[in-house]
Amino acid sequence: MISLTIMCVFSFLLTFLLNEQNTPEQIKKISPNETNELTEHDKEIPILLVKSPQKETEKTKTSGDEANSIQNKKEKETELIAVYDEKYNVNDYQEKYVHVESLNMRVGPGTEYEVAGVLVENQKITAEIGNGQEGWVQVKTNDTIAYVNNSYLKDNPIKKETQTVAKKSTKTTTNKEKETKKETKTNKKEKQESKPVSNDAMKLSTVGQNNQLILVTSAGYNSIHAKIQTFERDSNGNWKRVLNTSGYIGKNGFSGNKTEGDGKSPTGKYTIGTSFGRSGNPGTKLPFRAISSDDVWVDDPNSSLYNTWQSKAETEGQWNSAENMDISAYTYGFVINYNTNKTPGKGSAIFFHVANNYTLGCTGVSQSNMVNILKWIDPSKNPVIIQTPESELGNY
Secondary structure (H helix, E strand, O other): OHHHHHHHHHHHHHHHHHHHHHOOOOOEEEOHHHHHHOOOOHHHOOEEEOOOHHHHHHHHHHHHHHHHHHHHHHHHHHHHHHHHHHHOOOOOEEEEEEOOOEEEEEOOOOOOOOEEEEEEOOOEEEEEOOOOEOOEEEEEOOOOEEEEEHHHEEOOOOOOOOOOOOOOOOOOOOHHHHHHHHHHHHHHHHHHHHOOOOOHHHHOOOOOOOOEEEEEEEOOOOOOEEEEEEEEEOOOOOEEEEEEEEEEOEOOOEEOOOOOOOOOEEOEEEEEEEEEEOOOOOOOOOOEEEOOOOEEEEOOOOOOOOOOEEEHHHHOOOOOOEEEOOOHHHOEEEEEOOOOOOOOOOOOOOEEEEOOOOEOOOEEEOHHHHHHHHHHOOHHHOOEEEEEEHHHHHHO
16 A cells, blocks of 8 residues: 555656656747747747847947048038138139029038028029039129039029000100100210219229229128229229129238238238239239249248248248248239338238138139239239228228
């Protein structure tokens, strides 16, 4: 009896152990991405979903890549602006018309650049001849030089149809009345034509002894944009405008009290000095000096050669700093006779030269306009240049 009982207990224990070995895991841990890969056997097992650490790592990495991409884009944009401003010169322009309702002007040739202004439909501008840089051309308005896509510009304005409604008149006009009206209209037109047209040069009171004038004006002291006008007296002594274009002054605008290195262009009335260039005399009547790699302009206030043009080889050691003259901005230009007394620290190397952006204290225009101005200036006509904000024209 005891033996039988022991055998039953042993059999029960053996059966229990065998069943435990054949029982599958009660919980299978998987990630959410693995739920679609379950076998038929797995689907019968209770599932505990767990987060995938790999997925979280990838997300963090993506966010870091996006941040780096944004930073790289900003750095690339800054680099593009710097390279473009330095190297991109436009010589020839033509009249164009805007053929969209509104058109953004950009500070550089592409949509990644900031908006510099907005043009409107049928607005007439001057634009770079050709397709520019990847379809982006340089354009000029009265106060801005910027860039637009050439596909929105056309040679002629958009013609808009207008309906003219003819009104019938019940009043009979005699031939005598027609002649009287015609004569009155003719006399009125003659009076208008005989009256001198007012311009900015006529607002000046200090140019009585000058017969040629370059007028550089800005909207205010802090603007880098300038209106460049040239005037010449006619046979009756009246000022006639010869050129009206846009240009640039110092990166920090105008100053009535310029100092060395302030990045400002000096206001005032100045005579015109020697002309210069790297490509030979363009046909100016001014004294002309060709630039070589040896030429420098001394800007060291402590040097006795301050604010003078010198040979680097011959004067090196007599100054601690000097500006290299053999650069693209000085392909053509002339000296503005500023600080001719060489007052230390008052400013040096003030020129009128080629520029497509702000200067460090000079005044600049496009190369084609620079050449035209050089050919136009006649020393026998006592030319001068006046630089001032528009609001202070009455001071000159």
